[in-house]
Amino acid sequence: MNIKTREALEAMQTRFEQINTELQKETVIKDIKQLMELSKEHSNLEDAVNKYNEYKIFEQQVSDAKEILETEKAKDMLDLAKAELDEATNQLLILEEQINFILMPKDPNDDKNVIVEIRGAAGGDEANIFAGDLFRMYMRYAERQKWKIEILEATPAEFGGYTNLSFTIRGDKVYSKLKFESGSHRVQRVPKTESKGRIQTSTATVAVLPEVSDVEVDIKQSDLRIDTYRSSGAGGQHVNTTDSAVRITHLPTGIVAASQDGRSQHDNKDLAMTMLRAKIYESELEKQQSETTSMRKNAVGTGARSEKIRTYNYPQNRVTDHRVNLTLNKLDQVMDGAIDEIIIALINEEQRELVSQHLE
Numbered sequence: 001m002n003i004k005t006r007e008a009l010e011a012m013q014t015r016f017e018q019i020n021t022e023l024q025k026e027t028v029i030k031d032i033k034q035l036m037e038l039s040k041e042h043s044n045l046e047d048a049v050n051k052y053n054e055y056k057i058f059e060q061q062v063s064d065a066k067e068i069l070e071t072e073k074a075k076d077m078l079d080l081a082k083a084e085l086d087e088a089t090n091q092l093l094i095l096e097e098q099i100n101f102i103l104m105p106k107d108p109n110d111d112k113n114v115i116v117e118i119r120g121a122a123g124g125d126e127a128n129i130f131a132g133d134l135f136r137m138y139m140r141y142a143e144r145q146k147w148k149i150e151i152l153e154a155t156p157a158e159f160g161g162y163t164n165l166s167f168t169i170r171g172d173k174v175y176s177k178l179k180f181e182s183g184s185h186r187v188q189r190v191p192k193t194e195s196k197g198r199i200q201t202s203t204a205t206v207a208v209l210p211e212v213s214d215v216e217v218d219i220k221q222s223d224l225r226i227d228t229y230r231s232s233g234a235g236g237q238h239v240n241t242t243d244s245a246v247r248i249t250h251l252p253t254g255i256v257a258a259s260q261d262g263r264s265q266h267d268n269k270d271l272a273m274t275m276l277r278a279k280i281y282e283s284e285l286e287k288q289q290s291e292t293t294s295m296r297k298n299a300v301g302t303g304a305r306s307e308k309i310r311t312y313n314y315p316q317n318r319v320t321d322h323r324v325n326l327t328l329n330k331l332d333q334v335m336d337g338a339i340d341e342i343i344i345a346l347i348n349e350e351q352r353e354l355v356s357q358h359l360e
């Protein structure tokens with residue numbers, strides 16, 4: 001472990017102990033705001049401090065084992081010391097990697113809710129049907145995670161699925177798990193519309209945007225054009241009866257957001273603004289990152305919709321994520337929302353890449 005890392009950990013441990021003392025004070029316990037702030041800081045430091053304490057234990061074991069090897073003559077004691085040295089050294093390497101990752105700057109969006117957009121792309125009717133299948137996959141995954149989904153806008157396709165669909169997902173650390181889903185998803189199967197039984201390749205695109213507040217994205221009212229129109233497709237009694245759907249255009253950027261599935265025009269305006277803020281935020285973030293760093297060009301891809309990230313092969317019941325070369329022969333389960341194995345592999349790859357960049 002290098003000196004800078006050790007100094008940072010020592011400072012964190014000192015602060016951690018200070019907070020422990022502060023949290024015992026009656027004045028702090030009675031001050032809810034201060035109590036919450038200190039508790040949050042305590043939680044943020046805890047993992048690093050605990051790992052550092054483990055690291056120091058194994059450091060001492062290495063030191064003790066080396067001392068035995070230098071002074072002991074009995075073969076059985078030497079063998080025992082050598083085994084302990086090997087084990088402790090290995091644990092130090094593992095802990096150092098874990099500590100390096102904990103100390104890495106975290107994605108500020110990881111705790112946020114998301115807005116997801118799915119569109120049928122290449123493949124006509126089959127692409128739209130596949131877009132619907134992807135929506136069901138995310139719905140089932142959200143159910144497993146106990147997240148809540150709310151549809152913002154949906155344009156049903158003539159033969160099933162959707163030409164485009166947007167929805168919010170709210171829950172615990174949603175963006176941290178779904179941010180890797182952005183990109184082009186490719187399906188290989190015999191379409192329902194195919195009469196001769198030929199396998200067709202089609203695609204649908206997915207964009208996952210972090211939901212942001214009006215504090216994070218300042219939008220001037222004068223920069224907006226707001227249009228209302230009649231809702232269409234599935235929905236409640238409000239659909240097709242009033243001009244309750246809302247489309248908002250951000251004039252400086254040309255970015256458009258719409259909502260039609262709210263219960264009123266007011267609801268749809270709020271939902272459309274939520275989506276618009278997310279789109280503007282994502283656009284600005286991409287601009288900053290492309291100008292200053294290559295951060296988005298990491299091992300799990302850029303997140304661009306044009307990037308082919310995954311193939312779903314129905315005849316062979318196989319799904320392959322091309323960014324981590326992961327192939328699972330259980331497509332039926334994946335389409336029913338069992339995508340944790342893929343997501344964990346992507347998270348692990350991102351962690352390895354971040355640690356590698358940090359150490360360069």
